[in-house]
Amino acid sequence: MGVARYPGKTIDPYKCMRTTVRDGIAVTIAIRNAVRYGYIPFMLLGINGLAAYLAAHGASKLWLVVLIAIAVGCSFAAERVLPYRTDWNTPLDDAGRDTAHALVNETLVLSSVAVIPLLAAVTPFPSWWPESLPFVIQLLIAVLVADFGITTIHLASHKVGWLWRLHAVHHSVRRFYGFNGLMKHPLHQTIEMAGGVLPLIVLGIPVEVAAALSVCVAVQLLLQHANVDYHVGPLRSVLALNEGHRFHHLKWAGIGDVNFGLFTLIWDHLYRTYSYDPRRRFSSDDLGMAAKPHYPTGYLDQLAEPFRARGGCNLAGIKPGAHRAPARNLET
Numbered sequence: 001m002g003v004a005r006y007p008g009k010t011i012d013p014y015k016c017m018r019t020t021v022r023d024g025i026a027v028t029i030a031i032r033n034a035v036r037y038g039y040i041p042f043m044l045l046g047i048n049g050l051a052a053y054l055a056a057h058g059a060s061k062l063w064l065v066v067l068i069a070i071a072v073g074c075s076f077a078a079e080r081v082l083p084y085r086t087d088w089n090t091p092l093d094d095a096g097r098d099t100a101h102a103l104v105n106e107t108l109v110l111s112s113v114a115v116i117p118l119l120a121a122v123t124p125f126p127s128w129w130p131e132s133l134p135f136v137i138q139l140l141i142a143v144l145v146a147d148f149g150i151t152t153i154h155l156a157s158h159k160v161g162w163l164w165r166l167h168a169v170h171h172s173v174r175r176f177y178g179f180n181g182l183m184k185h186p187l188h189q190t191i192e193m194a195g196g197v198l199p200l201i202v203l204g205i206p207v208e209v210a211a212a213l214s215v216c217v218a219v220q221l222l223l224q225h226a227n228v229d230y231h232v233g234p235l236r237s238v239l240a241l242n243e244g245h246r247f248h249h250l251k252w253a254g255i256g257d258v259n260f261g262l263f264t265l266i267w268d269h270l271y272r273t274y275s276y277d278p279r280r281r282f283s284s285d286d287l288g289m290a291a292k293p294h295y296p297t298g299y300l301d302q303l304a305e306p307f308r309a310r311g312g313c314n315l316a317g318i319k320p321g322a323h324r325a326p327a328r329n330l331e332t
């Protein structure tokens, strides 16, 4: 390719190409930085904020489904733009199974929102809910109360044999990406959510606040498991996001029994289960369950596994004091 000459002007095509490539790289870096620093504010403040706005203004509950679908789409897009590991974006024959988990579990969550007015009607307690406070403050109160209940049930699920059977489905993952958050045994999800929502029902939570909360839970589960290399700085030790939650999915008993929080790590600090090492990098070899390397991978198999003999714990040979050991130490 030669240098084109025009009257009074010389155009170097190589220089044009270099400029185009340089501009392309600059745009790519800008987009990746936007995801690195803007993804969490966009999801936590943008999507959750929109949920609060719509719920406070009495919008049709269909927006719940739309907002959660948008959040899932954003999660997949961010994972393509700025992956923590590129290989975690490649399905391991798990895409259909994880979609089934997500559809079933989100349907359960949305159905439970619809049931809240019925439960509130039969609750014998007077309503202590601070309805006079601004809607966003009410939502923050709901998040903090639910965080305590869900975190505590989650911690118990790593200590109590029958709960671990159900929770093991969630820990069978071999790659860490957003949809993992919605990959749970529906019975375990129901128990975990009950731990978070029943105290709110006793307090008299309005259904609009519960509706916004259900979006916040879905968003949080996506963020916590996202294969996105986003940064939140020192907030990583307060917010329950993916940097801390990767430690929770380490496959070795005891080592992975940390960072149980859903929204925050406040309770992990109090329970002394907080763990973080900035030098730690993760791969698929670190994930799953060391005691159950051949855990079933099909959807229906995963639903049945907790009720099979091999899905339980060998309680016969437990020594005195072993009840304090994590339940997954007891797996056969």
Ligand SMILES: [Zn+2]
Pocket (backbone or CB within 6 Å): 154, 158, 167, 171, 248
């Ligand atoms: Zn867990």
